[in-house]
Amino acid sequence: MSQLDLAIVLAAGEGTRMKSSRAKVLHEIAGRSLIAHVLHAINQLDAKELRVVVGAAKEEVIDHLNQVSPKAKTVFQEVRGGTGHATRLALEATAENGTVLICAGDTPLLTGNTLSELISKHNSTGASATVLTTQMPDPTGYGRVIRDNSGDLAEIVEEKDANDSQKQTLEINSGVYLFALADLKAALNQVTGNNSQKEEYLTDVIAILRNEGKKVAAFATHDYTEVMGINDRAQLSTCGFIMNARICDALMQSGVTIIDPMSTWIDVTAEIGIDVVIEPGTAIKGATRIGASAVIGPRTTLINTEVGAQAKIFESHCESAIIGAGAQVGPFTHLRAGTKLSDQVRVGSFVEIKNSTIGQSSKVPHLSYVGDATVGAHTNIGAATVVVNYDGVEKHQTVIGDHVRIGSDSMLVAPVTIGDGAYTAAGSVITEDVPAGALGIARSKQSNILGWVLKKRKGTKSAEAATKREGQK
Numbered sequence: 140m141s142q143l144d145l146a147i148v149l150a151a152g153e154g155t156r157m158k159s160s161r162a163k164v165l166h167e168i169a170g171r172s173l174i175a176h177v178l179h180a181i182n183q184l185d186a187k188e189l190r191v192v193v194g195a196a197k198e199e200v201i202d203h204l205n206q207v208s209p210k211a212k213t214v215f216q217e218v219r220g221g222t223g224h225a226t227r228l229a230l231e232a233t234a235e236n237g238t239v240l241i242c243a244g245d246t247p248l249l250t251g252n253t254l255s256e257l258i259s260k261h262n263s264t265g266a267s268a269t270v271l272t273t274q275m276p277d278p279t280g281y282g283r284v285i286r287d288n289s290g291d292l293a294e295i296v297e298e299k300d301a302n303d304s305q306k307q308t309l310e311i312n313s314g315v316y317l318f319a320l321a322d323l324k325a326a327l328n329q330v331t332g333n334n335s336q337k338e339e340y341l342t343d344v345i346a347i348l349r350n351e352g353k354k355v356a357a358f359a360t361h362d363y364t365e366v367m368g369i370n371d372r373a374q375l376s377t378c379g380f381i382m383n384a385r386i387c388d389a390l391m392q393s394g395v396t397i398i399d400p401m402s403t404w405i406d407v408t409a410e411i412g413i414d415v416v417i418e419p420g421t422a423i424k425g426a427t428r429i430g431a432s433a434v435i436g437p438r439t440t441l442i443n444t445e446v447g448a449q450a451k452i453f454e455s456h457c458e459s460a461i462i463g464a465g466a467q468v469g470p471f472t473h474l475r476a477g478t479k480l481s482d483q484v485r486v487g488s489f490v491e492i493k494n495s496t497i498g499q500s501s502k503v504p505h506l507s508y509v510g511d512a513t514v515g516a517h518t519n520i521g522a523a524t525v526v527v528n529y530d531g532v533e534k535h536q537t538v539i540g541d542h543v544r545i546g547s548d549s550m551l552v553a554p555v556t557i558g559d560g561a562y563t564a565a566g567s568v569i570t571e572d573v574p575a576g577a578l579g580i581a582r583s584k585q586s587n588i589l590g591w592v593l594k595k596r597k598g599t600k601s602a603e604a605a606t607k608r609e610g611q612k
């Protein structure tokens with residue numbers, strides 16, 4: 140049975156300190172929005188109901204919530220009246236009794252585990268309110284947790300309202316709380332905006348409940364990084380760094396070698412198999428999946444890409460591509476959407492491939508563009524080949540068979556088909572189909588004008604060299 144009747148996420152603030160045209164909670168770390176991180180942690184708790192308070196950039200935020208957490212109900216806060224005001228709105232038409240969790244949308248490092256511990260603590264003490272707190276090495280900007288002489292939680296004072304001695308306190312309010320619903324509703328009716336920000340503070344509820352003789356408790360978590368809030372871009376970067384370190388640690392524990400976690404950036408959504416080696420300067424983004432024993436990097440970016448076991452990808456950029464087992468890609472390869480490399484394919488330097496399938500063990504080793512093409516197995520595409528897929532208006536298909544040898548510097552003007560086992564001569568501009576087993580050659584025949592340099596470039600080093608050579612004969 141769920142222990143939580145309701146979870147509320149406060150996300151209506153403008154995020155002024157981000158100086159952004161986007162809502163703060165939509166900014167991302169590790170490939171997921173701040174609010175989606177929070178919802179991910181809450182979703183591990185199985186709350187009966189989930190409400191998100193939205194305000195600033197509400198359409199954008201609601202669209203995003205529909206994608207990442209469709210069962211969340213949104214509550215609209217039209218004017219920013221403070222966290223107490225936002226909570227009051229979220230509590231309209233809810234059950235009268237039960238337990239409610241409140242979080243902010245800007246603390247993405249929070250984990251489901253810590254939330255579960257908070258719930259256990261709350262239930263075991265039977266408190267009316269339990270605040271998640273921590274000792275923050277630099278508490279600047281956070282609400283301070285003020286305890287009485289016996290060490291019990293007395294009140295929370297915002298930085299802007301704190302006196303000098305209160306500011307010395309390192310214990311801060313994480314902005315995560317559990318409340319008995321009925322007590323919270325009653326206390327919120329007594330909150331005023333009588334403070335430096337003229338806002339209804341949710342934090343004032345703590346002193347109100349205590350003055351009424353209700354039990355309020357603090358649960359201090361030792362990992363302060365979990366409750367770090369993001370208010371500006373510097374904090375976005377700090378939290379992104381911590382999240383990345385967590386992801387890299389978990390992967391290393393699961394059998395992935397990461398040579399330099401400091402220069403390796405991996406999204407939470409990536410899946411990486413055992414014995415994969417990740418070299419420095421590598422980013423693995425989105426729904427990328429990497430099979431066992433692959434080697435990725437150095438300096439490689441993979442976005443929504445599938446990589447087969449034992450593939451090797453060096454110094455390359457790949458997006459929405461599928462790379463077969465044992466394939467080799469790079470250095471300096473660009474694989475674009477719709478690329479499918481079969482097993483054992485080799486793609487080399489300065490090659491760009493888009494919307495094309497390359498058959499098993501085929502090679503595109505140097506300086507080529509392949510677009511809208513199907514290439515068979517065991518085929519070699521010579522250096523500097525270009526698939527001319529675009530006539531300036533439309534894109535056309537190219538089909539290349541098995542065991543084909545495309546000569547260097549061939550232009551394959553689509554639509555065109557090169558049959559199985561066919562060759563094209565180097566430097567050809569192929570505009571007609573080449574039947575299986577044929578040599579397609581499309582270039583003018585070479586003629587040499589003998590003695591041209593001696594006649595037309597008299598007195599040059601070339602002429603001199605040619606003469607010397609003549610003399611030696």
Ligand code: UD1
Pocket residue numbers: 149150151152153192216218219220221222223224225243244245246280281282283295297311312313314339340341342367368370
């Ligand atoms: C808040 C707490 C502070 C705590 C800190 C933890 C209060 C008064 N202060 O401060 O004690 O240490 O979080 O990170 O609660 N929001 C709304 N509507 C509003 C105002 C805010 O939905 O009218 C939302 C914001 O979008 C945000 C969250 O509530 O997600 C917290 O608001 P924010 O302005 O970031 O509060 P802090 O100053 O960080």
Ligand code: CA
Pocket residue numbers: 243245368369370
């Ligand atoms: Ca905040």
